[in-house]
Amino acid sequence: MIHVRERTAQEIRADFPIFARPTGRGKPLVYLDSAATSQKPQSVIDALDTYYREYNANIHRGVYEIAARATEAFEAARARVARFINCAPGELIWTRNTTEAINLVAYAWGNANVRAGDVILLTELEHHSNLVPWQLLAQRTGAVLRFIPIDERGVLVLDGLDRLLDGCTILSIAHVGNTLGTIQPLDRIIPRARAAGALVVVDGAQGTPHLPVDVAALDCDFYAFSGHKMLAPTGVGALYGKRSLLESMPPFLSGGDMIRTVGYERTTFNEPPWKFEAGTSNIADAIAFGVAVDYLADVGLGWIREHEKRITRYALERLTALAPRGLVVYGPRDPEHIGGVLSFNLGDVHAHDVASILDTEGVCVRAGHHCTMPLMEKMGWHATARASFYLYNTEEDVDTLVSALEKAARIFKL
Amino acid sequence: MEDFYRDYILDHYRNPRNFGHLENATVSAEELNPLCGDVIRMDLQVDDAGIVREVRFSGKGCAISQASASMLTESVIGMPLEAVAKLSKDVVLENVGIGISPTRMKCAMLGLRVLKTAAIGSLAAWPDEE
Numbered sequence A: 001m002i003h004v005r006e007r008t009a010q011e012i013r014a015d016f017p018i019f020a021r022p023t024g025r026g027k028p029l030v031y032l033d034s035a036a037t038s039q040k041p042q043s044v045i046d047a048l049d050t051y052y053r054e055y056n057a058n059i060h061r062g063v064y065e066i067a068a069r070a071t072e073a074f075e076a077a078r079a080r081v082a083r084f085i086n087c088a089p090g091e092l093i094w095t096r097n098t099t100e101a102i103n104l105v106a107y108a109w110g111n112a113n114v115r116a117g118d119v120i121l122l123t124e125l126e127h128h129s130n131l132v133p134w135q136l137l138a139q140r141t142g143a144v145l146r147f148i149p150i151d152e153r154g155v156l157v158l159d160g161l162d163r164l165l166d167g168c169t170i171l172s173i174a175h176v177g178n179t180l181g182t183i184q185p186l187d188r189i190i191p192r193a194r195a196a197g198a199l200v201v202v203d204g205a206q207g208t209p210h211l212p213v214d215v216a217a218l219d220c221d222f223y224a225f226s227g228h229k230m231l232a233p234t235g236v237g238a239l240y241g242k243r244s245l246l247e248s249m250p251p252f253l254s255g256g257d258m259i260r261t262v263g264y265e266r267t268t269f270n271e272p273p274w275k276f277e278a279g280t281s282n283i284a285d286a287i288a289f290g291v292a293v294d295y296l297a298d299v300g301l302g303w304i305r306e307h308e309k310r311i312t313r314y315a316l317e318r319l320t321a322l323a324p325r326g327l328v329v330y331g332p333r334d335p336e337h338i339g340g341v342l343s344f345n346l347g348d349v350h351a352h353d354v355a356s357i358l359d360t361e362g363v364c365v366r367a368g369h370h371c372t373m374p375l376m377e378k379m380g381w382h383a384t385a386r387a388s389f390y391l392y393n394t395e396e397d398v399d400t401l402v403s404a405l406e407k408a409a410r411i412f413k414l
Numbered sequence B: 001m002e003d004f005y006r007d008y009i010l011d012h013y014r015n016p017r018n019f020g021h022l023e024n025a026t027v028s029a030e031e032l033n034p035l036c037g038d039v040i041r042m043d044l045q046v047d048d049a050g051i052v053r054e055v056r057f058s059g060k061g062c063a064i065s066q067a068s069a070s071m072l073t074e075s076v077i078g079m080p081l082e083a084v085a086k087l088s089k090d091v092v093l094e095n096v097g098i099g100i101s102p103t104r105m106k107c108a109m110l111g112l113r114v115l116k117t118a119a120i121g122s123l124a125a126w127p128d129e130e
């Protein structure tokens, strides 16, 4: 793709109507919680509006014009999202979100293939969404869980990987961690998992928003991600699955749309990906997801990655000024190895109090355990505050963050 | 919200009153704030007449939850256990003496919920939702 001209974060901000509105206290919105969910550009909002105003109809059934238009837009969106991660449209299943995508694998593939004593390998820093479904699968089947350990910086320790992979049926791992933002070295892990014969599942919730993702090059079997973290609406996500796996594995949910023929006693199933999409899909949001990935591709994932590194580097520099007042940043602290996420604490101030004071300055950060309770426990952190950056954040946002943190330090007399 | 962090609140946060455990507790309870995972435990020692003689709280959390719990322990010493079971959110709001934003209300009410749970003997409702 040819880029005529690189855009600036300021220009990008103008595409996101939420930034034109001040917060309740009249301050500009400084949104540093994109790891939780991203803001939406006008084009995505318009796509929803247009669908409901102009061609709202159920898909794959109607013979009339607007139904045909809806079906076409829905399948075109699938093709765009598939191209975005370099897979075939037939390998991309719509889900509600990453969590549902991982559950689909754990139930449909897991129930059919995992046996008592099998090993499911995870890491010590997974989101609850990439932990609890495997715990339940292990309980259903008698499989055991193993974890790739982390060091005191939250970096995976790969020395014992081959031993951990021995007898392993499934490896499921985040592409980018959500609490520390660590980009995992999948290129070093997946080939070894393949050699050990394990099914490779990637939790891409924080991958697709920030990194160019090529599932063919990664050579994973499944890749799960959420639209809402990458400019699309909430309620739509996707699961990439290798075609041969999607063909051989049984369906997850069942009912309408996923069938070919139904009799009173027996049913034959539709082909993938529809075999895994029971009931009426989230049509409008899927169509808008297609618009969101076009927006990201237009800006360029390369630009986004460089921009996030720039902002992260600037934030790390500026935050060192607060070190004498007790500010500690966790994780690898190297912009090359993190996906626009900084987790920190300020002296003895609880992260929730930090977040409340930042909120008075219009600064939105997340505080708590970030859905990684085992990681927090292991690291001995009660709670952390987390700032996450995306394509629309600027150096000024970081400056506001720093001055709001100074205010918190002042209030708490640090 | 910034007004919340008054000197006396910070004092209760950094120097919590009646902090720790009671070996000879008559009733105890422990609960978590699902929003943030903060946990508070309350141990109460009640005499034969049903009067709360001693209270200790323990846990880790934000200034709002810790200061509210600390102030609450001072409020209930000498109170009949039956009255503790019936306390409303007002006791917390009066103690802190400052508005609490809706997003932090659960933090402020956690200590009271735990205290009422101990007094009632089963999980109490959130005081702000009663």
Ligand SMILES: Cc1ncc(COP(=O)(O)O)c(C=O)c1O
Pocket (backbone or CB within 6 Å): A035, A036, A097, A098, A099, A100, A127, A129, A130, A174, A176, A177, A178, A203, A205, A206, A226, A371
């Ligand atoms: C790494 C990671 N995995 C999974 C999820 C779950 O995503 P969703 O809530 O969209 O299913 C998240 C979202 O916070 C995440 O950051």
